[in-house]
Amino acid sequence: MTVDTQQQGDERVHWLPMIAAISSISVVGIAIGLGMPLLSVILETRGHSASMIGLNTAVAGLASIAGAPLATPLAMRLGVAWTMLLMIAAGALAFVGFHFAPDFWMWFPLRVVLHISLTVLFILSEFWISTSAPPHRRGLVLGIYATVLSLGFAAGPWLFAHLGSSGFLPFGVTFALVMVAALPVLFAAGESPKIHPTEEPVGFWRFIWLVPTATAAVLVFGAVETGGFALFPVYGDRIGYPEADAALLLSMIGLGNVILQARQRRRHRRGRCGADEGFGGPRDLDRALQDISACTHPGERDLLRHFVHGFAPGEPAFDDIEITRTKQEIPILSAALGYLECGRTGHLDSGDHRIFLAQVTGGHLNDTSEPMSHVRKNGLRY
16 A cells, blocks of 8 residues: 655644544543443443453454454545544444443444454554654654553543443443544544555555564553453452552553653763664654764754655755765765765565665775764664
């Protein structure tokens, strides 16, 4: 598939689609944060065993796996915003349906509908905000997005602690919150990104094995979080905690997600310039440029800012930059301390990267000054 993203160089902040995506992810957080303990406590009061509660909760994970491949086809057919609105409506109706479902078997199809809706909503909201945020602010916007999701996880149990599990009230309040969160999505429908099919579609399951470490980490995270949100209230009830206190324990888990997103970073200086440990994307990139401003002259800073965000395919990268050219017409930065001239000999494909192999055919040292160093400690940190 191909995606209409924000154009390179567009520095504007498009607030309406960002608010729409962030409000929709708050729906996911609140629905999971309130729904998991609420449904578990209701099943507990009806006399169902912890095994049966766990079995019903496990259906949520299976539904999410089944629902994830549906996100892209639905978005291509209906549009991103309208698919999200459909999922919000389906999830809200399924959630209310638990209150009116007297038999235990009815809860299984309701779980399927609810969590397929939440999964598709989660995927498309993150996709929307990733494509709408300007490149130099994408890290900051995604950080806000993740924080709102964590706050939703914390707000759900807090609402449960105050609303209780009796009657229609917790279901009605959740339904109303979801409907309110749907309004920004409706208003921003005209600004949602468009997804176009490609001639050679790539299968969904290929991406599961593309980064196995990340896939395994998400699996463990999902198992711990879902199991905790579903079974902690049951455990708290059985050891004598009031329903509200057991729910507040889950709120602390959600707040922990927020607090631990603030990373403690250490900086040190090496050579002419400091290497920032814990590099975290465009927001940290802007900070890094500010950090090195004290150890570079204006010309170097201009070059850094010119090249740091990359260029779209076919976009001229050397306009307004002082360059010279080799005999093979290869552009060379006039301010560079030196250069190597290479000829491409082949390439290797590794995951979502293509590594080009080249043979050095020439080079020159223009200046013997000490170069800036970029220190990488390991595969994850700088």
